[in-house]
Amino acid sequence: MADEHWRHLAGLDPLSLDQLMAEYGQTVWNYAFLLVKHRAMADDVTQDVFLKAYRRFGEYRGEASVKTWLLRITHNVSMNYLRSAFFRRALLVDRIRGGGTGASAEQEFIEREAAGEVWRQVFRLPAKYREVLVLQAKYGLNIAEIAAILDIPEGTVKSRLFTARKRLSAMLSKEEMLHEPT
């Protein structure tokens, strides 16, 4: 559905919410998962994002695309979840159950289901680098849009992008060097 459609809506009714979720549900979930790397938490973030969108659609002014607006909400909700001590503990428990320095259930999921080696390595980048890289490479956002979503200066976005590219390139080229012992 074109952005024009969403720009002219004063608010969402249940049917519009279903349309919004059909169009952007997977986008929001994927972005949330890229940030939190935890399936249950990504479910919860996605739920909160669409509930916020449903309740506050009137605040969407149409200056950016509805996708960018949703990504910004997703970023903010995800950060709140990650800052919560509860989820720090939940992740820790999950990690312990997953086996200490071995892989957690979530890590195993990523290793198993990541769509290719590049995405597998992206998940291994620190969050702040992973995020800018994905917003540019996958979602096609420009520096100004990324800066607006993350609420950071454009210079910081550029610097993080530079580091993210450098580190991912290094990780990908070291693939052969970093191999498991027999």
Place this chain on the structure above:
Amino acid sequence: MNRPDPDWYADLKGEPLRVRMFTPELAARIHEKAVRKAAMSEAPLSRRALVFGALAGCLAAIMLLAVQQNLLPWPGLAVDNSSVEMGVHTSTAGGGRDAATETNDAGTANEPEHVETDSASSETGSPFRSEIPTLRVEEPTLTEWQTLLDVSYPELQTEILHMESVGDGRQIVLSRNITVIDDVLHGVLAANKFVWKGDGWQRSGLSAYTDQINMKDTEFQVITRGWSIGANEQYIDGFMGFVLDPAITRVHVRDHLGNVHEAKLFPEAEGVTTWFVITPEPSRIQYVVEGLDENGNVVYGESISLRSMKYDLGKGSSSTLVP
């Protein structure tokens, strides 16, 4: 960014996962909640009050259960791991401070959690059990070390701040990830050990902490975390932490024999300084952490008693502010 996109950028145009995780069930759940919330907001006050009262009752019951089962969260968790090297269980321990003497941003006891995992049993069935990344470069660059750290501990997400050789083929790496939001320091500090295995570098141990500290509401001007990595009586110990008082320009640790171990300080862009020191054995009983100003005056002191954190895992240590 005027640079051309790397080749691998094209791979990122697609979806990150092979499976669709936004399911019709999740969409239905969101739809139902949205409609119910909307209905609640339109309900008469008396009905809303009833619903709110019922919810509050449920919440109280859940909180009570959580307290009874010790499920409530607390900030300031310590994450210590065991390491696995070709099936050999090498325990890695980290010290913490006594819950009764440490305060956090919420004004409640801050209890770093010590976790010991038995790799030999917990990783049964894991496909990652023997997959230890190996960096086959004798003298890696910083980028290569960072890559090894990233793939060795994908969930840690810290950046290397400092490296120190502790003997032939053994490196201790300090890494961290800190953010300050509304005067609350969210930090992850980790002491990592890497060893040369003859044909490459591999992880060998980790002692890490996550912290949330209200910088304007803590009595500690120097945040101290003990770490210890090793096995079979061959431990490497030290301390690391944050300096919150800008007047403190030096930190050192005195052991019970009077030896002074000067810490290395790393100022951060966030206005916090990270500090790190290795304390050579056998000083492992009583320590005093001191913060000094630019004139060399001790302006902060903290006595730390390690209750044999390596031999009595989980009981941690105690800490007392020195007046």
